[in-house]
Amino acid sequence: MIPRRLTETDADWGSWATAYHTTIVGALEDLLFRTVPRPGPAPLDDRPVVVPETVLDGSARWLAAHGAGDLRSLSWAARGHAAAGDDEAAGALLSAAAVHPGYAELVRGASRDVAVATADLAHRLDVVDDVLVAVTALAEESPAPEPPTGLRQRPADATDRDRSRLLVADLVGRRGVPPLATEDAERAGCELVAGCRTAVEDYDLAWFTVAVRGxxxxxxxxxxxxxxxxxxxxxxxDRSGAFGAPLVDDPVERLALHREWTVLATAALVEASEPTT
Incomplete structure (x- = not known):
């Protein structure tokens, strides 16, 4: 810093001294920049999503033991085992269900999507034909719906929760074909991220799992x-393999919530481990 009394005495000298001083400071700064490494921007964190096999296996075992007794729970339990790398457990679960006296009724009450997914898994695991025959017959009762070409318009009076559910239904139904337009993809991402935040604040685990699936x-x-x-x-x-902590006293209601949250969480995590984009 040049003393003010020197620059005020002689204006010309003061101007020269200030410029000289500024040049020296600039040179020193440049030297410092060249010799002392500075932290650059943080590297892009593009590590892939990894779902621990223990989480998938735990949820699959819980669903197999405590599920609602429908093909949806059975299918996601088997797919959870398969995603965890335990094809033997997945195949055993499907085989055991196929010889159960109530299996035919269980299959008849399933949706087409669940039936198709179960049939595909049974075929890949080379499970007994009884499974394939019953489930494939259901899957073939109606033709596969045409995937939407874009995001469908959602009702203006729909809640944010319902909008997320309908949006994810579109994304699941597309199965990545055809690719979603950039504008639609960005809008969908913003809505689902906002939905995740609200779901966490409200501890609405069903909403959160659906958003993750999207x-x-x-x-x-x-x-x-x-x-x-x-x-x-x-x-x-939790340690049992179920998801969530329902704040209810009724054990029947608590079990129902655990079942729904666990099957939804298993679906989201299975698809996160093997993304279908």
Missing amino acids: LVRLPHLPPRLVRDAVTFLCAQQ
Whole structure:
């Protein structure tokens, strides 16, 4: 810093001294920049989403033991085992169900999507024909619906929760074909991220799991964002393998919530481990 008394005495000298001083400071700054490494921007965190096999296996075992006794619970339990790398457990679960006296009734009450997924898994695992015959027959009763070409318009009076559910239904139904337009993908991502935040604040685990199922189908989203959502969902699993902590006193109601949350969480995590985009 040049003393003011020197620059005020001689204006010309003061101007020269100030310029000289500024040049020296600039040179020193440049030298410092060249010789002392500075931290650059943080590297892009593009690590893939990884779902722990123990989480998938735990939820699959819980559903197999405590599920609602429908093909939906059975199918996701088997797919959970398969996603955890335990094809033997998945095949054993499907085989045991196929010889159960009530299996035919169980199959008749299933949706087409669940039937198709179960038949595909049974075929891949080379499970007994009884499974394939019963489930494939149901799957073939009606032709596969045409995937939507874009995001459908949702009712203006729908709640944010219902909007998320309808949006994810579109994403699941598309199965990645045809690719979603960039504008639609960005809008879907913003809605689902906002939905995740609200669901966490309200501890609406059903809403959160549905939103995660949509997030893993949007490849343009930052991997860290999707990974954080999946990590939070995994953290909601208790030691038994069930998901969530229902704040209800009635044991029947609590079990029903555990069943619904666990089957939804298993679906989201299975698809997060093998994204269908």
